[in-house]
Amino acid sequence: MTTCCLVGSAIRSLEASRVSPRRAQSVLGSRRPGGRAFTLIELMVVVAIITLLVSIIIPSLATSRENVRSVLCRTNFTELSKAMLMYASAHGGFLPFEDRVKENLLPSEIYKERKDYLCWYDAVDKYLKTDKKNVGVKLCPTVARDAPNSSEGYRMNSKLAETNWLSPYYLKPPFRKLDTLKSPLATVLLFDADVGGDVLSFKGRWRQTMDDVDYRHNTKTNIVFAGGNIENMHKKVLAKKSFSNSPVVWQPADVGPWDPDPINE
DSSP states (O other): OHHHHHHHHHHHHHHHTTOOTTTTBOTTOOBOTTSOBOBHHHHHHHHHHHHHHHHHHHHHHHHHHHHHHHHHHHHHHHHHHHHHHHHHHHTTTBOOBSSOOOGGGSOHHHHHHHTTOOBHHHHTHHHHTOOSSOOGGGSOTTSOTTSTTGGGGEEEETTSSOOOTTSTTOOSSOOOBGGGOSOTTTBEEEEEBOOOOSSOOSEEOOOSSSOOBOOTTTSEEEEEETTSOEEEEEHHHHHHHHTTSOSSBSSOGGGOOOOSSOSOO
8 A cells, every 4th residue: 555655646746847758767777679768657666566566475475484384393293292102101101290390389298209200391302312402393493492491382281180289189190191081182282382481381271361372373373182183273263162171172171170261370
């Protein structure tokens, strides 16, 4: 719209000043095959058209680039889901712990119990052959490596097991056994998550507000389910499917009633 206005304004200015075609010849001296030079109006129209085309193409290129990153992200998730399932197979069907244990956030007796719990983010290294210097598939292609807490860009679903020792649904130990999931193909295991929080976290969940899920792939996110299947889902679609904890399942029934928007969690 702005480009068209500029062209119209230029034409009106030239008409008002009665600029003749000869006087409006191109300063560059460009000439047609017939010998007559291009007028200033003609050059401005060409520039306007080029500008308009560029304004259309550049956003399309950005969208296409992000779509490619989204595909690479799903490739990462394929490897991560395989590693998680391999870990479970080697540990009696149990998934690894959801987060790194933080001594300053736990009572001493709980920390003593959990200090050897292996966070899923670290547990997959054995099966991915990655290390701290080469995060490889553990980092989303869209997330900058130097971003604050960039490693939390992939997180584990925190509602697979109740880790709050004060809850009546507390699981001891707080691990999820895969064969206890009624709908593994619909139960979230890993997801694209926000980065840059004050405290590094490798766990999270969908919420109606204060959502941990990140929709960095053109307003879409990638979700890994406990059955190993992966979906690319739009923000509105995920919200609709998660609100009642069905058909996308975040919280198994044995962990208590589902709250789509908890105040304290």
